[in-house]
Amino acid sequence: MEFIHHQSAHCENGVASNLLKHQGINISEPMVFGIGSGLFFFYLPLLKVNYAPAISYRPMPGFIFNRAAKRLGIKVKRIKFSNNQNAQKALEENLAKNIPTGLQVGVYNLTYFPDEYRFHFNAHNLVVYGKKDDTFLISDPVMETVTTLTEKELDKVRFAKGALAPKGQMYYPIEIPKNIDWESAIKKGIKNTCNDMLAPLPIIGVKGMRFLARSIRKWPVKHGVKKANHYLAQMVRMQEEIGTGGGGFRFIYAAFLQEAAAILKNEELKKLSSEMTTIGDSWRDFAVNAARVYKNRSNKTDVYNSLADELNALADLEEAFFKKLKKAI
Amino acid sequence: MKKEEVPQDSSNLSKSNLKELCYATDENGNYITALSSGWEPKTIALQNSIEDINERIEQAKSDVASGLASPIVYFMELHKMDWTTLAGYVGMWVWRVKRHAKPSVFQKLNDKILGKYAEAFEISVSDLKKYKGN
Known part of the structure; x- marks a missing residue:
């Protein structure tokens, strides 16, 4: 089967966009991200990931595609498996019917990733679009080109264990509407993001950022410099690593607003897009400053407090931004 | 981020000749995609984990x-x-x-x-x- 691979910044958007393009819907990665309300923030200090507090810049795996599909009127089928053989059989049946299929996989055993990137992270996404002998043809959206995995390798990543275990999950669109109401889908996506980021809960959105800022001030006293620096490094990894993002996500969102401005014929969104770009740049500055701290190269005396101030300033910018965005649509 | 600011630092990715995609603006402020070979703050965060x-x-x-x-x-x-x-x-x-x-x-x-x-x-x-x- 013919399948066109497009590289993307984030795996879930990328799989969604590639699968839908295959069905003839011309939807960009930023469009999937915006309609699926991919921009998010969440801080859960009690939950530890890699021995550091859980900070997430994205919603739960699967949410972006599910929400985007629902808002566009597309039906997506998702199946989990308890048995490895059945999982492979179901995938092969799909391929025999020429259905490129999305999979949730673990990163640790993805042989084509550099060793340094192979962690037990189970919410990666890729597309299988064919099989030659005992090798599956893979389109992994974060890679520049297509790649392959053997039967055994694919089985391992589909049945990776630990937090968010994929359980062989596969998914693919089964129903595409004739006419898509882009305007309403875009508006719903934007409203959802505004409500998330402005949510009146202490661990979500701008309030979550402020909560994290308060914690950062306490880290060095409470846990010592070594642990505090480890927490900061993990934060930056969650923020800027492949697949997740602070600055990176803001730029995708700004690209979405630019596209949305043209579709909705709304000049205000265009202005807000460039404002989001500026906020994204500030997130990148924040990452640079945090990196200096854990590299022990910062010459400021009160480094943790100044990082916390910077994060608070970002929360203020975003609070004002999402209030304006909510009004603009 | 402007397209000329897309970081091209050496990283664990560049060793394997991989590049990641990111979104940046062109000279007219329109969004385009660009490839990045890596970014230092990320590399040292990863190094810290390793x-x-x-x-x-x-x-x-x-x-x-x-x-x-x-x-x-x-x-x-x-x-x-x-x-x-x-x-x-x-x-x-x-x-x-x-x-x-x-x-x-x-x-x-x-x-x-x-x-x-x-x-x-x-x-x-x-x-x-x-x-x-x-």
Whole structure:
């Protein structure tokens, strides 16, 4: 089967966009991200990931595609498996019917990733679009080109264990509407993001950022410099690593607003897009400053407090931004 | 981020000749995509994690050698796992896996249980048993 691979910044958007393009819907990665309300923030200090507090810049795996599909009127089928053989059989049946299929996989055993990137992270996404002998043809959206995995390798990543275990999950669109109401889908996506980021809960959105800022001030006293620096490094990894993002996500969102401005014929969104770009740049500055701290190269005396101030300033910018965005649509 | 600001630092990606995609603006402020070979703050964050894991592995090694931990702890760290992940791979509760981390309990384990660990670590049961922290 013919399948066109497009590289993307984030795996879930990328799989969604590639699968839908295959069905003839011309939807960009930023469009999937915006309609699926991919921009998010969440801080859960009690939950530890890699021995550091859980900070997430994205919603739960699967949410972006599910929400985007629902808002566009597309039906997506998702199946989990308890048995490895059945999982492979179901995938092969799909391929025999020429259905490129999305999979949730673990990163640790993805042989084509550099060793340094192979962690037990189970919410990666890729597309299988064919099989030659005992090798599956893979389109992994974060890679520049297509790649392959053997039967055994694919089985391992589909049945990776630990937090968010994929359980062989596969998914693919089964129903595409004739006419898509882009305007309403875009508006719903934007409203959802505004409500998330402005949510009146202490661990979500701008309030979550402020909560994290308060914690950062306490880290060095409470846990010592070594642990505090480890927490900061993990934060930056969650923020800027492949697949997740602070600055990176803001730029995708700004690209979405630019596209949305043209579709909705709304000049205000265009202005807000460039404002989001500026906020994204500030997130990148924040990452640079945090990196200096854990590299022990910062010459400021009160480094943790100044990082916390910077994060608070970002929360203020975003609070004002999402209030304006909510009004603009 | 303007397209000329897209970072092109050397990183763990550039070693493998991989590039990641990001979104940036062109001279007219329109969004385009561009490839980045890596960005220093990310590289040092990743480096920090790798050093952290290596420290944990060394610690586990010496704990096994001095009889404070069973080989399970060493291989768990070597495979970058935590208790939850390992418990998932061997299909047991976390508290049971933690018990098996005690050398006294580990010594009494039968080959069927050890086999589950060996499979998770992709080694043989005898390799698991005979590991002494060296």
